Amino acid sequence: MKLPLGNVPPAENPKDQREASPSASSHFFGRRYGTEGIVVGYFATAISFRLGSANDVFFKSEGLTLVETQLRRSLDPGSTRLPCHARGKRLDLGARMRIFFGFLLAICKSLVRLVQQQWWRGYFAASGARIGRGVIIEKDSDCLLSIGSGSAVGFGTLLIVKSEFGLAGRLRIGEHTAVNEYNNLRAAGGEINIGSHCQISQFCTLVATNHTTETSKFMIDAPWDRTKTSINIEDDVWIGANSVILPGVRIGRGAVIGAGSVITKDVPDHSVFAGVPAKFIRRRTLFAQEP
Numbered sequence: 001m002k003l004p005l006g007n008v009p010p011a012e013n014p015k016d017q018r019e020a021s022p023s024a025s026s027h028f029f030g031r032r033y034g035t036e037g038i039v040v041g042y043f044a045t046a047i048s049f050r051l052g053s054a055n056d057v058f059f060k061s062e063g064l065t066l067v068e069t070q071l072r073r074s075l076d077p078g079s080t081r082l083p084c085h086a087r088g089k090r091l092d093l094g095a096r097m098r099i100f101f102g103f104l105l106a107i108c109k110s111l112v113r114l115v116q117q118q119w120w121r122g123y124f125a126a127s128g129a130r131i132g133r134g135v136i137i138e139k140d141s142d143c144l145l146s147i148g149s150g151s152a153v154g155f156g157t158l159l160i161v162k163s164e165f166g167l168a169g170r171l172r173i174g175e176h177t178a179v180n181e182y183n184n185l186r187a188a189g190g191e192i193n194i195g196s197h198c199q200i201s202q203f204c205t206l207v208a209t210n211h212t213t214e215t216s217k218f219m220i221d222a223p224w225d226r227t228k229t230s231i232n233i234e235d236d237v238w239i240g241a242n243s244v245i246l247p248g249v250r251i252g253r254g255a256v257i258g259a260g261s262v263i264t265k266d267v268p269d270h271s272v273f274a275g276v277p278a279k280f281i282r283r284r285t286l287f288a289q290e291p
Contacts, residue, residue, distance in 0.1 A: 129173075132181075135159065142168050143187075148175035148196065156182040164189030164209070165223045174198065174235065189224050190247060196236035201259070205247045206231055234269070254284060 004214050034291030091099075113136075121131040128149030131137075135153050139145050139161040147153065150172050156196040157180075167189035173179065174196030181202045185192060190208025194200070209229050215222040233239075240259030251257065251267045258274025258281070267273050272281040 080183070129153075132157070138162060140169070144168075144170040144172070146172045148173060148177065150176040151178070153179045154181035154183070158184050158186075160186045160188050162188040167209070167224060167226075167229060169208070190229040191229075192231045192233075194233045195237065195253070197236050198233060199238045201239060201241035201243075202243070203242045204239055208247055210247050240274075254286070256284065 039048075044249055094181050097155065110140055110165040117135065117137065118128070120137045121133075121135075124131050127147070129147040130152040131147075132153060134155045135157050137145070137159045139159075140145050140163045143161040145159065145161045153159070153173075154185065159171060161171045163169060169187040169189055170191040170193075171185060171187040173194045175192050177194055177198040177200075179185070179194075179200045183200055183202065184207075185206040187208045190204055192208050194201045200206075209224045211219055211222040212223070212225040219291075225247070228246075231245055231247065232250045233245075234253040235250060236254045237252075237257070238255075239245070239257045240261065242260045243257050244262045245251070245257075246262070246264050249263050249266060251263065252269035252271065254270040255267045256272045257263060257267070257278065258272070260276070261274050261278040263273065264277045268280075270284045270286060274286060
């Protein structure tokens with residue numbers, strides 16, 4: 001699928017097509033915009049998706065749709081169209097300085113985040129917990145984050161523990177619990193308690209609070225629904241991949257949640273729930289001794 005680049009006609013001759021191809025993009029930027037063009041073309045593409053909101057620094061400056069053009073070419077190699085201002089116009093000194101300092105600011109923010117994540121890994125390693133590479137932890141100073149000994153948090157998991165609308169977040173993970181890859185645990189203005197010896201499979205979402213829908217404000221500005229501000233998961237619980245646990249839910253000891261389920265109400269002890277919304281399937285059969 002072509003990504004729109006504005007009302008610009010396609011290249012009319014083979015030279016323009018070659019110039020617009022990804023393999024020639026660095027030469028194009030170098031000839032038209034000098035060394036800065038090569039730096040922006042390569043590095044903005046490489047780090048743009050890594051830096052998050054820091055990219056706003058690039059796109060809010062004059063002439064910086066050049067970076068956007070380079071990014072879109074990476075996503076759509078077949079595109080041969082160029083923005084109007086890219087035809088023979090040279091960036092002025094002010095635009096070049098904004099690119100340069102915006103690029104430095106984005107790099108600094110990325111390095112600060114990297115140092116923060118390494119500090120968290122060392123902090124929890126001292127208490128016997130393992131935090132995988134690529135785990136993102138965002139915590140306010142007045143909030144609580146606790147991970148028990150022998151527990152592990154997998155690559156790409158997001159742990160959000162923040163204060164929202166006057167409510168402090170709390171996230172507690174018990175001992176010998178596995179939180180696998182790419183999970184989303186959001187205790188912003190709410191509380192998530194996960195017991196010991198639990199298994200949380202990959203791509204699960206646990207949300208301690210939600211916006212109220214009874215509001216005259218825009219939904220993004222609506223306050224939290226204070227009637228449901230916690231998730232409590234007891235010991236020995238298994239949550240299947242791609243499940244969603246909504247606020248105000250208690251999952252009882254020894255319960256099993258089927259993959260892809262949405263939990264909207266309490267789950268009794270030793271029960272199997274699955275579906276959207278999740279429903280009771282059966283009771284677990286417990287053995288005094290494993291065969």
